[in-house]
């Protein structure tokens with residue numbers, strides 16, 4: 001009689017991988033939302049949270065969601081909050097959005113899709 005089923009020793013690596021991805025994604029989103037929350041009080045801590053989120057992203061190959069990534073300054077590493085430390089301009093002529101960081105003055109352009 002075999003009470004120790006072989007099932008318990010079988011490992012599903014695919015499942016483990018997706019668990020890592022899910023945890024990483026959750027942590028990235030949490031870190032970024034904490035960065036945004038702490039920014040008005042502590043800029044350096046906000047930058048550290050962003051840095052951590054980026055490190056998790058590189059290590060686990062989990063991408064930071066596009067709409068979040070656009071609101072991180074590539075130059076100074078701050079989370080960008082429109083109306084606080086960022087300025088958003090729309091160029092409807094060529095469907096571009098320009099996000100400027102008011103802390104370091106760098107800006108980035110992204111194409112955007114027109115609604116409708």
Ligand SMILES: [Zn+2]
Pocket residue numbers: 073074075076077078101102103104105106
């Ligand atoms: Zn900046």
